[in-house]
Structure formats: C-alpha cells, structure tokens
Amino acid sequence: MSRILAIGDIHGGFRALEQVLKRAEVSKGDQLIFLGDYVDGWSETPELLSYLIQLKEEQECIFIRGNHDDLVLDWFRTGETNAKWLEHGGGSTLEAYRDVSSTIKDLHHRFLENLTNYHIDEQNRLFLHAGFANLHGPTAEFYPNTVYWDRSLWEMVKAMDKTLSPQDDFYPDRLKLFKEIYIGHTPTTRMGKTKPVNLANVWNIDTGAAFKGPVSLIDVDTKEVWQSDAVYELYPEEPGRNQD
Template identity: 50%
Template sequence: MRTFAIGDIHGGLKALIQVLNKLEVKDEDTLIFMGDYVDGWSESAQVVQFLKELSETIKCLFIKGNHDVWCEEWLKSEYVNPTWYMHGGKETMNSYIGFSKEEKKKHLQFFESMPLYYLDDKNRLFLHAGFTSMHGVRREVNEDTFYYDRTLWEMALTMDKQIEKDSAIYPNRLKHYDEIFIGHTPTINFNVEVPMQAANVWNIDTGAAFTGKLTGMNIDTKVFFQSDNLPDLYPNEKGRNK
C-alpha cells in the first residue's frame, strides 16, 4: 500500500491525469488531495467530476482549500464572491456551463463532505494551509485558518535548521506532529519548482495555478512525480494572476 499527497490542481485536469499516470496508481493505494481543486485553468468542474468518479474505485481523501470554500458558496447560493471572481472564479463558473442542476448539487455535496484536515495513524497531518494554535489543530479557534494561514509555512522557513525538535525553543506548533503536509503557498514564489521541506513541514503546491507544475508525492519515500508546466498544457489560457 502506498499513499500519495497531491498538490493544488486549480482546474488543471490535464495535469492531474498526467500525474496519476506517472504515479501508476493501484487499487490498494491511497490518494490525499491537498485542496484547491478549482479556479485557474478551464476545467474546474471537470476536475471535480473526475475526482468524484476516481474516488469510487481508489481510496481518496479530499482536503478543503480556500478556493473550494468559495466555489461551494457559489454552488449553494449562487453568490459570487468578488475576490473569488477575480482569482479564478470566473473560469470556474464558465466550466460549469452545460452541467445540470442535479450535477451541480452533487458537486456541492462533494465540497460539503471535505474535511479541513486529516491526521493519519502515523501522526502525520494533512491540511491545505496551516494552523495557529500552539496546542494543535484540535484547539484551533477559527476554522478559516486551516485554508488561509501562511504563518505556519513562514515560521518553518525561517527556523534555524540546527534547532532540534526536543529543544525548548522548538515551536510548539510543530511538536505535535511527526510531519505536516500542506499546499496553498506555491513553491515557485521562492523560485523552487519542486516540493519544499522546512523543519517537519512539506509544501507540495508547486504552482499549478500559475506557471508551475502539479505534483504527486509518495509520503513515505518522498519520491515525487510532476506534470508538465500548466501553461504548456493550456497554451491558449492565462491561468490565474498572482
């Protein structure tokens, strides 16, 4: 049995299919998706449909991202959040042209069923963005933090690598979990095209929403596979603006 974590897809169905083919996913594998399935490239609704069908044959866990929250809100109430519209929502709405009310309802249920985080039996935490409570995710006061926070990653990046985990000055937030897997903050922001590790945090959002690739990583071996750069897969589109 293998478990793969897959980064932010942002409507890039072609990239998702490439990564799954490279992973050579088997029936006994588990796929943990880190959120942000929509907003960016032109196939957001198609990504959601594909993932729903994939989960019928492969064990999948879908973490909820901030873009998924916006899309869920629109599917539920038809309210168009202005921030969402400017950051990929317009493309997502267009991708739903031709989908029936019943299909949209099933997609809404898909979003509503997503957890905000997942903790496995090896004390590895998976969530879209981060958390702020020094007591861990179960003591987080504001659930928005799970899909918006960047301070967890920023803290991990700025830590002195010589600080040991049993040190008194090691951040309490990081002590609770053996490893933490996140998306949300593209590694290409740091001129890195592959997954990044800082302290015990792994960031596998490699910028598929923009000019980067989509990544799938074996969480045990850390071997990863990537799609082509998304602009190459969607040459007639712009993707999201940073």
C-alpha cells in the same frame, strides 16, 4: 505494495492530474490524499470534480478542503460572487459551469460540502491545506477556516534557524505535535522552486499549478516525487491565471 500519496493544489488542471497519476503509476491499492484547491484556475474544474467523485468509488481517497473550494461552495450555496474571488480564479469557475447541468452542479456541491478540513494518519502525520495557528493543533482552532487559510505555519518554518532540533528550547511547539505536516496553499514557486519543499517537518506540495508550475504528487513514506508538465503548457489555449 500500496502507497500513501499526497497530491498538491490542482486548480482546475484536470489534464495535469491525469498526467501525474499516470507518471506515478497509481494503482487502486494506493491511498490518495488530496491537499485541496481543486477549483478556480484552469478551465476543467467541472471535469476534475466529476473525475474525483468517480475516483473515490474505485480506491481510497481523502479529500482535504482548500480555501478556493470553500469559496466555490459558498457560490454554489448562495449564487453570490465578489470581485476578489472573481479576480483570483472564480471567473474561470463561473465560465466553466456556464453549460453544466443542474444535476452535475448538485453532485459537485455535495462533494465540496463533504470535504474534510484535515487528516491525521496512524503515524501522526498531519495533512491539511494551509496550516494552523493554535499551539494545541488544528482541533483546537476557534475558527475552523484557519486550516485552509493560514500562512503563519509556512512563514514560521521559512524563518526558522535551520540548525534547530525538536530538543532545542526555541523549537516551535506547533511542530512538535506531529511527526510530519503536509500542506499546500502557498506555492513553492514564490521561493523560486518548482518541486515540493521540506522545511523542518513541514512539506509544502503546492508547486504553483495555478501559475507556471506543475501539479505534484509525493510518496509520504519514501519522499519520491512525481510531477506533471507545467500546467499552463497543457492549456495553451488559455491565458495565464492569477490565483492565491
């Protein structure tokens, strides 16, 4: 039976993605929904993007745009850098592309241009990188980049009274729009967790691959989770990273 599998932030950790896909025994019949931030972190961003491009030729994939993906796209477009980006993973991306051909760079440029900002499936489940602030949902955001930068959605569910139900007057209207919401962007390791965290109807699948955590994959129907090893253990030759 085919599955719908959501994959959290990867941050250049190609070895970790290969490992978690193998552990989940992913087949060509499975639909893969990647929640963004493919770049800026470990050394194999070019290899990872080439792999994802090929993967889409072999099975159904949905690639969500993350904030780091947008930053790298801007660098591809303009050639310009800034200190904040370089500090938070951009430096590793620059280094990784130092000897990559212009042909491959152009392919990766087009891949990042064609990412989608969010996906809503037939069961009214929302998949996006970060969150949304508009009470009418991501389609109503005045600034489209909100969906890959927002942290207010996750901060809201962290602060919610856990006893609230959708029938209560104080249950947030934003959450009533969708059956479930799947996000990345804010590592669960900030809460001391190395597995996906579910609060209200929001599932955070970013388990800190950019830092000391693994890449995580979840079956959105059964909620079964598979994980890579901690990504830094797969790159022992590289120093720790500091993405956000």
